[in-house]
Amino acid sequence: MELNLKGKVVVITGGAAGIGRATSIEFLKEGAIVAVCGRRNEKIEKFYTEMSNLGYQVYGEALNIRDCKAVQRFAENIIHKFGKIDIWVNNAGVALDKPFWEFTKEEWDNIVETNLEAVWNCTRICARYMMEKESGVIINISSYASKIPIAGGPIYAATKAGVSSLTKSFASELAPYNIRVIGIVPGMINTEISKKNIAENKDKLISNISMKRLGEAEDLAKPIVFLSSDAAGYMSGFDVEITGGKYATQNTDWPWRIKNEREKEKNISNGNQL
Structure with missing residues (x-):
């Protein structure tokens, strides 16, 4: 399928690591120009060097995504350098787990301003450029915590529920300008942000997933790129779950048990035939 992304200018916050990095690479493979931002300069420089050496633009x-003025300057620099912004992926986020009564005001501010307020500010910034040319796609990375909150991570869950709500509102208000807005709800993805949780609870986490495996960043990258293309031109205003069938049923182990029983029966039958 031809996605027609060659020459498209794509902005990805937190685009040099984890899901953002995998998505950046997938866009580059399709011929897009990718601009990334993140807090750690060494990650940005490493990504830039690696991709440039591969011949990508x-x-x-x-920058700190919480700094609205810095994001505005970033967007202006992209416009000055490339002349447009076609796709913007709000990917940057933070998480912190502990009892809700132990969170400080500073921790509240950091999580809310990074995960929710930054999505609001980034979308307002990029939307203005997209509205001028009456085209664009905005992708918001939400979380399964937006659907079922996390004990120990109440602020994170609340911000991601907010992101999912904003996705619908943005999509409606920007539809007259031919701008689509789609949310992504990842399942348990093997990235730095989930590293500790996976190390401590891997078997339990997988028990809720129909496909019985953790997701990788690349599992999200390809669908995000597709949804950003004209091939998904009538899709807007909703969340796409990429979860491996997380909580598709309450008893995700049952189909695997049936499969194992059938294979045992088949092996016994084949043995009898011999």
Whole structure:
């Protein structure tokens, strides 16, 4: 399928690591120009060097996504350098787990401003450029916590529920300008942000997933790129779950048990035939 993304200018916050990095690479493979931002300059420089050496057209800046003025300058630099912004992926996020009564005001501010307020600010910034040319796609990375909150991570869950709600509102208000807005709800993805949780609870986490495996960043990257293309031109205003069938049923182990029983019966039958 031809996605027609060659020459498209794609901005990905937190685009040099984890899901953002995998998505950046997938867009580059399709011929897009990718601009990334993130807090750590060494990650941005490493990504820029690696991708440039592969012949891809990339741009990067180190900034705090909570700093609206810095994001505005970043967007202006992209416009100055490439002349447009076609796709914007709100990917940057933070998480912290502990009892809700132990969270400090500073921790509340960091999580809310990074996960929710930054999505609001980034979308307002990029939407203005997209509205001028009456085209664009905005992808918001939400979380399964937006659907079922996490004990120990109440602020994170609340911000992601907010992101999912904003996705619908943005999609409606920007539809007259031919701008689509789609949310992504990842399942348990094997990235740095989930590393500790996976190390401590891997078997339990997998028990809720129909496909019985953790997701990888690349499992999200390809669908995100597809949804950003004209091939998904009538899709807007909703969340796409990429979870491996997480909580598709209450008893995700049952189909696997049936499969194992059938294979045992088949092996016994084949043995009898011999």
